[in-house]
Amino acid sequence: MALMPILTYPDSRLREKAEPVDPTREDLETLVTDMAETMYHAVGVGLAATQVGVTKRVVVIDCDPGGEESRLIPLINPEILSGEGDSFEEEGCLSVPGYAAKVKRFTRVRARWQDLQGVAHEVETDGLFAIAIQHEIDHLDGKLFVDYLSPLKRELFRKRYKKMHAQETE
Template sequence: MALRKIVHYPEPLLKQKSAPVTEFNDELKQLADDMAETMYAAPGVGLAAPQVGVLQRLIVLDCSPKDAENDLIIAVNPEVISGSGDSLEEEGCLSVPGYYASVKRYSEVTMRYQDTDGNVHERQADGLLAIGIQHEIDHLEGILFVDRLSPLKRSMFKKKYLKMLKEREAEDVA
């Protein structure tokens, strides 16, 4: 296993759609292991392959409480096949560090996905896991959580975030 570099906004790769996984092999399993290690080290609760520079439909999630045993989900070619209810919760993203905003999503979802051997599964989720599933699948479509904000809030985000990036660059130079 190895830590991978997390790609940050405004990297254009984050806006691209990911290709379906067609080969279920050791390379895929290694990528999933690396992504899980990277997610835990960040620390985060989810990570999509585009966030580590790989345009494949693969996500990892672990929304278990900090004091509980890990509950890692590795989902290949995931899709939300049903959703219900409304949720408006604050989200953050490892690719948009330091910025949080409330995003409207389904409160309950059913996800169909494959494991790293190609077996098909379905999983029902609510709460944080349902939000995480939707957030990570959005990454596979080239959608960031900030893209789901109103035009005004998105404009405010871009100004604030680009200013924050410039301040970080200035600190790095100093």
């Protein structure tokens, strides 16, 4: 097990599109274990391989890290099949530390993915899990939640983020 460094905005590698993987032909256990350890260490509810510089369609999610409902779900090649309803919840991201904003997402989604053995799963879900799946799949497509901000909010975000992280390195 090993902690992996998490790439942070504006690292250009966060803009890369991840490639589909075949879990029956490729051993993804180590990657998933390391990603899970990295996510728990950073106290996040989800992490995409893109965020640790690996361009594979692999995601880990745990909607209640350290809690009673804690359950690690590795999602290989996750996809949203359909979505409905508008949700507008505050999101944060381990790759955009110190910033949170409300983002419009589907409330309820039908999603499909494979597990580490290559078995396909298809579920309909809502709540935090539905939001997390949408957020993490965006990472695999090179998108960040701040991309959804209005031009004005995005400009404010850029200024604030730059200032905040400039202070850190002083």
